[in-house]
Amino acid sequence: MSEDKQPVSRRQFLNYTLTGVGGFMAAGLMVSPLRMAIDPVLQESSASGDFTNVKLAVEDITDEPQRVDWEINQVDAWYESKVGKSAWVYKDENGDIVALSPICKHLGCVVSWEGSDDHPNQFYCPCHDGRYYKDGMNVPGTPPTAGLDIYEHKVENGMLFLGTAQPREEA
Numbered sequence: 601m602s603e604d605k606q607p608v609s610r611r612q613f614l615n616y617t618l619t620g621v622g623g624f625m626a627a628g629l630m631v632s633p634l635r636m637a638i639d640p641v642l643q644e645s646s647a648s649g650d651f652t653n654v655k656l657a658v659e660d661i662t663d664e665p666q667r668v669d670w671e672i673n674q675v676d677a678w679y680e681s682k683v684g685k686s687a688w689v690y691k692d693e694n695g696d697i698v699a700l701s702p703i704c705k706h707l708g709c710v711v712s713w714e715g716s717d718d719h720p721n722q723f724y725c726p727c728h729d730g731r732y733y734k735d736g737m738n739v740p741g742t743p744p745t746a747g748l749d750i751y752e753h754k755v756e757n758g759m760l761f762l763g764t765a766q767p768r769e770e771a
């Protein structure tokens with residue numbers, strides 16, 4: 601019985617082996633950068649710009665600021681996490697909904713409605729005695745130099761949805 605075997609030289613064997621292993625490693629090295637380059641484009645939109653139902657019925661909003669808390673899914677490249685959000689919500693004298701960020705414009709502490717007995721009808725920041733009027737504008741002479749950010753909002757099926765807190769336009 602004769603077999604037509606082509607002998608593989610040592611050189612050919614090494615060439616085939618090195619080409620195969622090298623190609624496999626190169627393909628593996630390319631997967632991660634390609635995924636990094638393409639993946640964010642294919643991701644669904646992140647939480648920014650979206651509106652969230654904050655579980656507050658519009659009929660329950662009064663002229664007294666009330667704090668609402670909710671969570672959003674934040675996607676930062678490939679890291680997804682839950683982020684807590686808060687707002688002070690009330691209806692102004694025209695019945696329009698106002699949703700203010702509680703983040704103090706001085707150094708970022710959290711303000712409270714009537715947080716100081718000495719300053720009723722104002723938002724108060726305990727860190728450096730920062731104060732804001734009910735409309736969120738900073739009280740002159742206190743540390744904050746700008747008004748509280750204002751949340752974008754919309755109403756659907758009688759429920760309040762809040763979006764992104766926006767800085768006020770420069771006066």
Ligand code: FES
Nearest residue numbers: 704706707725730
């Ligand atoms: S952080 Fe609010 S007054 Fe300083």
